[in-house]
Amino acid sequence: MKHLNAITKISFIGSGNVASHLAGAFISSGLEVTEVYSPNNEHAQKFAKKYSCGIATTLKALNTSTELYIIAVPDTKVEAVAKELPGVEGIVVHTSGITSMNTISNEKYFGVFYPLQTFTLGRELDISDSPVCIEASDENVLKLLKELASKISNSVHEINSEQRRLLHLAAVMVNNFTNHLYYSAEQFLNENELDLDLLRPLILETARKVQDISPADSQTGPAKRNDLSTIQKHMEMLNENTEFQKLYQLMTDQILKKYHE
Amino acid sequence: MKHLNAITKISFIGSGNVASHLAGAFISSGLEVTEVYSPNNEHAQKFAKKYSCGIATTLKALNTSTELYIIAVPDTKVEAVAKELPGVEGIVVHTSGITSMNTISNEKYFGVFYPLQTFTLGRELDISDSPVCIEASDENVLKLLKELASKISNSVHEINSEQRRLLHLAAVMVNNFTNHLYYSAEQFLNENELDLDLLRPLILETARKVQDISPADSQTGPAKRNDLSTIQKHMEMLNENTEFQKLYQLMTDQILKKYHE
Numbered sequence: 001m002k003h004l005n006a007i008t009k010i011s012f013i014g015s016g017n018v019a020s021h022l023a024g025a026f027i028s029s030g031l032e033v034t035e036v037y038s039p040n041n042e043h044a045q046k047f048a049k050k051y052s053c054g055i056a057t058t059l060k061a062l063n064t065s066t067e068l069y070i071i072a073v074p075d076t077k078v079e080a081v082a083k084e085l086p087g088v089e090g091i092v093v094h095t096s097g098i099t100s101m102n103t104i105s106n107e108k109y110f111g112v113f114y115p116l117q118t119f120t121l122g123r124e125l126d127i128s129d130s131p132v133c134i135e136a137s138d139e140n141v142l143k144l145l146k147e148l149a150s151k152i153s154n155s156v157h158e159i160n161s162e163q164r165r166l167l168h169l170a171a172v173m174v175n176n177f178t179n180h181l182y183y184s185a186e187q188f189l190n191e192n193e194l195d196l197d198l199l200r201p202l203i204l205e206t207a208r209k210v211q212d213i214s215p216a217d218s219q220t221g222p223a224k225r226n227d228l229s230t231i232q233k234h235m236e237m238l239n240e241n242t243e244f245q246k247l248y249q250l251m252t253d254q255i256l257k258k259y260h261e
Numbered sequence: 262m263k264h265l266n267a268i269t270k271i272s273f274i275g276s277g278n279v280a281s282h283l284a285g286a287f288i289s290s291g292l293e294v295t296e297v298y299s300p301n302n303e304h305a306q307k308f309a310k311k312y313s314c315g316i317a318t319t320l321k322a323l324n325t326s327t328e329l330y331i332i333a334v335p336d337t338k339v340e341a342v343a344k345e346l347p348g349v350e351g352i353v354v355h356t357s358g359i360t361s362m363n364t365i366s367n368e369k370y371f372g373v374f375y376p377l378q379t380f381t382l383g384r385e386l387d388i389s390d391s392p393v394c395i396e397a398s399d400e401n402v403l404k405l406l407k408e409l410a411s412k413i414s415n416s417v418h419e420i421n422s423e424q425r426r427l428l429h430l431a432a433v434m435v436n437n438f439t440n441h442l443y444y445s446a447e448q449f450l451n452e453n454e455l456d457l458d459l460l461r462p463l464i465l466e467t468a469r470k471v472q473d474i475s476p477a478d479s480q481t482g483p484a485k486r487n488d489l490s491t492i493q494k495h496m497e498m499l500n501e502n503t504e505f506q507k508l509y510q511l512m513t514d515q516i517l518k519k520y521h522e
Binding site: 076 | 336359378379381386390391392394427434435436437438440442443449453457459461463466467471472476477479481482483484485486491495498499507508
């Protein structure tokens, strides 16, 4: 490590969405993906073909001279995977939002490389604007990880495990829950023989708007303007749709409370 | 009306977000905004200056020879405003999602011109991709309104009052409630000395993703993958944040129910 000035060779443990998108971004930046390990051999082969890298058939078989090992596996498996790795001289990081860095402190050099974005297999995405949250076991590892992240993103942040855990929770809110609202709206429209296409431009503009301004300033709608008559009509329209009505009630109560109490 | 082949001159009743954005789009398409009426004289003057049109100081003073009158006022005021209009030969439309067309059936020719988008004063927005929902009192009015809408949007739809009411409710869900989630996340981050900037790229990508695919296919997160351990950790983190915890609980329950029951 004393002689490691930059990370140029990277191995992946895991071949899912996060691994694929990171590998693609690294290669575009001129870095080398050395090897991949995946418990699913078919996935490993597909990944290896796409990113022109080797395959380790077991964790123990991983090449031990790579400079960086990225554990991009489901959160619950990070710890077990790290413990099964062969002893390596390179840096080992995980990519999990909710997992403490110290979960992999059995490694010699370790850290976290957490891209704060939603990745979909098969969907191209320029991650240069996506934040990458970095945490590291020592100053040298921190410097190397920051430099690496800067090659693929304009938004690199040093974030500790506690902050990352909070960010991950907030990300669930703006990503998973927002998507559930989209889904609920689609269900409701389909039940009434209408199509979500009519709302797609609105969905996009709603997200674009808060790129520039605070969500508090962009709030609109019946609850924001204390329009109890419209709220009453909406609640009646939802009488036979319990799930949607519960969402409507809670959201409306919270917006009314914020702006009119 | 028999001799009206196209709408070229338009008067606005109301000078808020919807009126401003429509006026701007009409003028860009080579149409003329003739006049504006607003109960707030200062707003009327600002609007008249921006769109180079005249001002009617009262509803009764409106020029009666305009081809289209667009009532773009708060939902609850549409009916009263329509009743106060002078007798006109042109078409009168409102722009309200939740208001039935027949609310203004005292007019000779009437209809609805509902742009399904969120408008913010001072924020430029190309509305050519935004749906415009049209309803009309007769076939000729329908034809004229459709032609007009096609000049400013590529997405023109004939939608009746009942469908529009449903669309409006679904729009509240994907716009107002989504924005409330953004707001809740911002509050939560700020309480923990973190900034929403870290989530803005995620917010945008979440909305972009469902432009191409169904929200059911883009759902991710702890509830989607039945990750009860992460959900438990999140609930504990939210112990002192009741509002946020209620949102988390309801959303999570609904997602779990959909994918794991």
